[in-house]
Amino acid sequence: MVKRTRVKDLLATTEFNREVTVMGWVRTFRNSQFIAINDGSSINNIQAVVDFNNTDEALLKRITTGASVSVTGNLVESVGKGQRVEIKVTRLEILGDSDAEKFPLQPKKHSLEFLREIAHLRFRTNTFNAVFKVRHALAFAVHQFFNDKGFVYMHTPIITASDAEGAGEMFRVSTFDPDNIPRNEDGTINYKEDFFGKATNLTVSGQLEGELAAMAFGDVYTFGPTFRAENSNTTRHLAEFWMIEPEMAFYDLDGNMDLAEELLKYVISYALEHCADELEFLKNRLLEEEKSKPQTDRSDLDLLAKLNFCLENNFERLTYTEAIQILKNSKPNQKKQFKYLIDNWGADLQSEHERYLVEKHFKKPVILTNYPADIKAFYMRQNDPDENGRRTVRAMDILFPGIGEIVGGSQREERLEKLEQRMNEMDIPTHEMSWYLDTRRFGSAPHAGFGLGFERLVLFVTGMTNIRDVIPFPRTPKNAEF
Ligand code: ATP
Ligand code: MN
Secondary structure (H helix, E strand, C coil), X not given: CCCCCCXXXXXXXXXXXXXXXXXXXXXXXXXXXXXXXXXXXXXXXXXXXXXXHHCCHHHHHCCCCCCEEEEEEEEEXXXXXXXXXXXXXXXXXXXXXXXXXXXXXXXXXXXXXXHHHCHHHHCCCHHHHHHHHHHHXXXXXXXXXXXXXXXXXXXXXXXXXXXXXXXXXXXXXXXXXXXXXXXXXXXXXXXXXXXXXXXXXXXXXXXXXXXHHHHHHCEEEXXXXXXXXXXXXXXCCCCEEEEEEEEEECCCHHHHHHHHHHHHHHHHHHHHHHCHHHHHHHHXXXXXXXXXXXXXXXXXXXXXXXHHHHHHCCCEEEEHXXXXXXXXXXXXXXXXXXXXXXXXXXXXXXXXXXXXXXXXXXXXXXXXXXXXXXXXXXXXCECCCCCCCCCEEEEEEEEECCCEEEEEXXXXXXXXXXXXXXXHHCCCCCCCCHHHHHHHHCCCCCEEEEEEEXXXXXXXXXXXXXXXXXXXXXXXXXXXXX
């Protein structure tokens, strides 16, 4: 194939009057003359000018929205408005036709809902070009951040047999014929006959295996897909999502919070630096979207201002107990506007409460710590009971404006007896978790870690409002299209 030049490079060049070849997809074709070509490398198109008097009529007809083309011609400075460079076409080839009548993407605005139904084609829109470029940059930045700090990237298993994490409902993994499942005499399923000889699931978190590795490497992280059969159809939950989970030996809760805040700021500033065009576009997209909303539902800050605000301010850190006090005395609680009213210490915080704290009370990211033991997982480090006998654990959740919980983490319980006692209280079989408890039996060490939901991060940075629009092919209840 002829060597092609990327549109992004041509739009930035100052070397004119040379022959270039561009390959891409037609966005629009105006006046039988001006083709706007996008090759995905930039959110911006390049203009190719066809000499229509000397071009075959039949060929001109095939330059339709969506068609794939190769154009060769002289690169010149553009006299027209809106672009700096253009190509004076000398050779044009249609690589793939696109029937304009049938191609679902027209050169006009489409709703995000409609685009979700054609997710296989939505990559070809400016919005999704920008979103997935930012997603890429954020993923790259995550690895950069940890690599620079000497963390080891660990691939934890996707298929697991442990069901103790309790992070969410799990998807079963089995090779049984659903019409003919082997059973024991008492009618229960005979998992010994199944592929792995035991019941297995898709992982809900790589944390437990991450802890094993941290007890040898010191600092590790995983970044992989996780699966939760959450039957909640929200704009914040997917059944398949990606999670970043660092786990660090010799860290306490403060160190854990510091690392999480540093990571978030690093990746946000990386996106600001490397995705300036995309974020500028997404900022304007959001402003446009918010025009149709009532004033009270609009953001105070535009997307770029919000991201910069996040970089420039310390996250507010407070305990669960302090947060409950604020929520109890809050207007929406007093006026009974919360769906779940806060009256007791020990209540689990709903997203309405988290968003009140972040968006109304503090107006900045918040880290809540020291939650009641009863609403958190078994592996979190237990604090001594307070003077009222309340039991808390060294958990920390980071709450972001517009998102709610973006990070969940804790210092881990490193004391064997305490951990076993808690597992017994919560009916978690210690014999099945013997491999996990071995870390506490042999050279246990204080350690901590957290999980950052990657799509929630992408939501925040792109200013998109539905999590289905920041992962290429979302999996949600009753939907596994493509
Ligand atoms: P939530 O209360 O919002 O369901 P969680 O308490 O179940 O979250 P964790 O188990 O602590 O979440 O998971 C760590 C992080 O993974 C969360 O802070 C969030 O960013 C992300 N996360 C959790 N569940 C989902 C999901 N179903 N889809 C996308 N991201 C998720
Ligand atoms: Mn959940």
